Amino acid sequence: MTTSTHTPVLQVIDLSLRYQTRQGEVQAVEGVSFELQQGQSLGLVGESGCGKTSVATSLMRLLPENARLTRGQVRLNGTDLLELDDEEMRSYRWRRIAMVFQAAMNSLDPVHRVGQQIIEAIEAHGMETTVSDARERVARLFRMVGLDPQLMDRYPHEFSGGMRQRAVIAMALSCDPDLIIADEPTTALDVIVQDRILRELKLVQQELRMGMIYISHDIGVVAEVTDRIGVMYAGRLVELGDTADVFRSPMHPYTAALMSSFPSVHGERLPLQGLAGEPPNLIDPPSGCPFHPRCQYADEVCRTEFPERSIHEDHWAACWHPLEVTVTGDGSRDGCG
Amino acid sequence: MTGYLAKRAGQMALTLFLIVTLTFFLVQAQPGDYATFYALNPDLPAEVRAQIKESFGLDKPLWQQYLVHMKNTFTGNFGVSFGHFPRPVLDVLAERLPRTAVLFLTATAVSFYVGFFLGKAIAWRRGGVLEYAATISGATLFTAFTPAFGLMMIWIFAFKLGWLPVGKFLDPLVWRGAEVSANHVFSYMLVTGAAFIAFAFLVLFFFRRSGRIGSAPLVRPVIAVAALAIPVAWAFSDIGYLALDILRHMILPIVTLTLISFAGTMLLTRNSMLETMREDYVMAARAKGLPEKVVRDRHAARNALLPVVTSLVYSLIFAIDGSVIIEGVFSWPGMGMTLLDAVRSEDLPLVMGSMVFIGLFSLLAHVIVDVLYVYLDPRIRYQ
Numbered sequence: 001m002t003t004s005t006h007t008p009v010l011q012v013i014d015l016s017l018r019y020q021t022r023q024g025e026v027q028a029v030e031g032v033s034f035e036l037q038q039g040q041s042l043g044l045v046g047e048s049g050c051g052k053t054s055v056a057t058s059l060m061r062l063l064p065e066n067a068r069l070t071r072g073q074v075r076l077n078g079t080d081l082l083e084l085d086d087e088e089m090r091s092y093r094w095r096r097i098a099m100v101f102q103a104a105m106n107s108l109d110p111v112h113r114v115g116q117q118i119i120e121a122i123e124a125h126g127m128e129t130t131v132s133d134a135r136e137r138v139a140r141l142f143r144m145v146g147l148d149p150q151l152m153d154r155y156p157h158e159f160s161g162g163m164r165q166r167a168v169i170a171m172a173l174s175c176d177p178d179l180i181i182a183d184e185p186t187t188a189l190d191v192i193v194q195d196r197i198l199r200e201l202k203l204v205q206q207e208l209r210m211g212m213i214y215i216s217h218d219i220g221v222v223a224e225v226t227d228r229i230g231v232m233y234a235g236r237l238v239e240l241g242d243t244a245d246v247f248r249s250p251m252h253p254y255t256a257a258l259m260s261s262f263p264s265v266h267g268e269r270l271p272l273q274g275l276a277g278e279p280p281n282l283i284d285p286p287s288g289c290p291f292h293p294r295c296q297y298a299d300e301v302c303r304t305e306f307p308e309r310s311i312h313e314d315h316w317a318a319c320w321h322p323l324e325v326t327v328t329g330d331g332s333r334d335g336c337g
Numbered sequence: 338m339t340g341y342l343a344k345r346a347g348q349m350a351l352t353l354f355l356i357v358t359l360t361f362f363l364v365q366a367q368p369g370d371y372a373t374f375y376a377l378n379p380d381l382p383a384e385v386r387a388q389i390k391e392s393f394g395l396d397k398p399l400w401q402q403y404l405v406h407m408k409n410t411f412t413g414n415f416g417v418s419f420g421h422f423p424r425p426v427l428d429v430l431a432e433r434l435p436r437t438a439v440l441f442l443t444a445t446a447v448s449f450y451v452g453f454f455l456g457k458a459i460a461w462r463r464g465g466v467l468e469y470a471a472t473i474s475g476a477t478l479f480t481a482f483t484p485a486f487g488l489m490m491i492w493i494f495a496f497k498l499g500w501l502p503v504g505k506f507l508d509p510l511v512w513r514g515a516e517v518s519a520n521h522v523f524s525y526m527l528v529t530g531a532a533f534i535a536f537a538f539l540v541l542f543f544f545r546r547s548g549r550i551g552s553a554p555l556v557r558p559v560i561a562v563a564a565l566a567i568p569v570a571w572a573f574s575d576i577g578y579l580a581l582d583i584l585r586h587m588i589l590p591i592v593t594l595t596l597i598s599f600a601g602t603m604l605l606t607r608n609s610m611l612e613t614m615r616e617d618y619v620m621a622a623r624a625k626g627l628p629e630k631v632v633r634d635r636h637a638a639r640n641a642l643l644p645v646v647t648s649l650v651y652s653l654i655f656a657i658d659g660s661v662i663i664e665g666v667f668s669w670p671g672m673g674m675t676l677l678d679a680v681r682s683e684d685l686p687l688v689m690g691s692m693v694f695i696g697l698f699s700l701l702a703h704v705i706v707d708v709l710y711v712y713l714d715p716r717i718r719y720q
Contacts, residue, residue, distance in 0.1 A: 060624055093626035107621035109636050110716060111643075120635070121625040155715040171625075 009211040010036040015072035024283040028054040030235040039209040043222030046232035095125045098172040100182040108156035115152025141170035162193040179211040234290035241315030251317035297321045356696035416686035426690035437671030441656040444594035452599040456606025457638040475600030487666035504668035511582045590667045609641035653702040
């Protein structure tokens with residue numbers, strides 16, 4: 001993996017987000033901290049409503065009106081994005097952080113030509129000065145994501161789902177961002193197209209040496225494309241580590257449960273296990289460790305106190321009783337915690 | 338496109354045929370006939386009355402009359418107006434139709450623009466003072482009784498303040514000694530207006546095709562210069578003061594029509610905007626770092642426009658319907674007034690001719706809006 005001696009592209013420090021709703025205040029994100037090095041990719045996984053998309057939209061500062069960032073910093077190459085005024089933030093969007101949206105199918109405007117929608121971003125950030133240069137850039141991007149450049153003058157409804165997805169990725173790459181956030185970009189696609197696009201996304205990301213945050217509920221997909229994995233539960237980051245380490249030896253009981261609820265093609269045949277219970281209500285989250293009502297190892301301390309962990313360890317979990325290593329390979333590792 | 342237009346033309350011909358048929362039988366169903374205008378004189382002996390009837394072909398069976406009428410209508414023979422004798426009906430309509438069309442198309446365009454502009458502004462900034470002011474005043478005016486409101490406008494702006502003429506198409510005092518006819522000046526004005534619109538479209542087209550990014554801001558200045566040059570050129574011509582007189586007479590009816598109808602477009606745009614603002618592509622546009630104004634206009638409002646344009650057909654039809662009332666209030670000598678006068682004076686050829694042309698006008702409005710819609714929404718293609 002990349003060594004952590006470089007200054008990171010992205011530092012998220014103690015990020016906390018609340019939504020005001022009629023039922024009460026939702027603690028959507030609570031004290032999330034992580035770092036991302038240049039050219040590195042981080043996967044954020046968790047169930048629906050665990051706050052992973054909220055983290056992504058906080059990074060872009062594209063939050064709905066009822067959202068409020070209560071604490072934290074988002075440092076992109078050292079600049080805290082949460083301190084910028086609207087106009088400065090506007091110039092950062094897409095130029096520094098771009099996003100491939102969850103609903104990629106709908107993130108193309110139906111009344112404008114696909115190429116034009118990319119050109120308008122190129123234009124807004126002054127990446128090219130003439131229309132022909134901008135078109136040339138779009139053609140390059142199209143080729144990069146495996147689309148015929150001639151398609152740039154077509155409308156979104158003339159594209160198939162996979163083609164739209166590729167176009168949206170090309171759009172995200174159009175202003176050479178330092179960081180790209182992919183929020184469940186392939187969920188709406190069939191498995192074969194999904195796999196191919198994932199591979200290409202990973203190749204492009206490595207080639208351009210961008211940082212990437214890949215958000216998905218599917219830990220298997222995340223494992224394919226990312227160097228590191230962060231597992232989120234109830235608005236908190238509960239485990240973070242290198243993808244291989246997390247897979248080989250999940251430390252948080254929730255991570256282990258998440259992994260056993262998805263089938264694996266490789267390795268031995270294990271029965272799929274569901275995770276009993278419901279994710280907690282974030283208007284009134286459980287005391288202590290939010291996972292304790294569903295956790296088989298929970299005891300008194302879990303119910304009263306949240307297990308804080310330093311983010312400087314390579315692989316950590318916010319758990320009072322981290323799992324012993326389940327050995328699949330060398331068998332030399334020990335559970336930490 | 339050609340195939341689509343051909344199909345639409347076929348549908349129009351069929352609808353027009355139905356309109357002509359309906360008009361014919363509606364007029365037949367009324368008491369009296371074509372000869373009434375001439376034959377009502379009680380001093381006429383019965384034989385003369387019969388002779389008059391015969392000269393109109395009224396002694397023939399109804400189906401024969403219908404066929405003759407059909408043939409005449411579709412060969413462009415609308416007969417001679419009784420009230421404007423000996424002018425042919427077509428001649429009277431050719432004078433009146435443009436006056437109505439210009440007045441009501443301008444009013445519809447202005448009210449559409451104002452409504453769309455306000456609608457997108459109040460949707461974008463919800464809960465502001467503008468939203469309450471625009472919604473309350475718009476809804477009040479929308480529900481106002483048109484003739485009463487028209488009279489109130491005349492009372493304020495023409496009578497009390499004296500800024501604008503009370504009504505009619507022109508002021509005879511201004512035109513005394515003028516060497517050209519009002520129709521002549523008016524047709525020049527129409528040509529100028531059409532040329533300006535064509536020029537504006539060409540400028541838009543040219544700059545969109547040009548090679549440099551950021552040249553779009555030139556569009557507005559160029560069009561603005563042209564818009565300024567036109568009145569200046571007219572001012573130096575020797576019929577400029579006559580055109581100004583016609584324009585002055587147009588202001589009050591246009592403002593009145595705009596005020597009573599903009600709220601429909603405004604509220605529709607607002608609701609449509611609130612839908613599109615939630616769309617993912619609007620979020621994506623903002624994520625791309627586009628300026629807020631571009632996100633609003635090029636993405637949210639551009640998509641919100643689609644359902645609003647559909648309603649434009651109804652506005653146009655409403656405008657023609659309303660012409661009878663508005664032209665009555667403002668004594669504007671257009672189609673509405675012509676139709677009303679013709680009905681009152683049993684000028685049946687003019688009644689039938691007016692009905693057919695009003696029908697034709699609304700058919701054209703439909704086609705224009707349909708073509709516009711196809712142009713605005715690429716997902717719809719002419720089938």
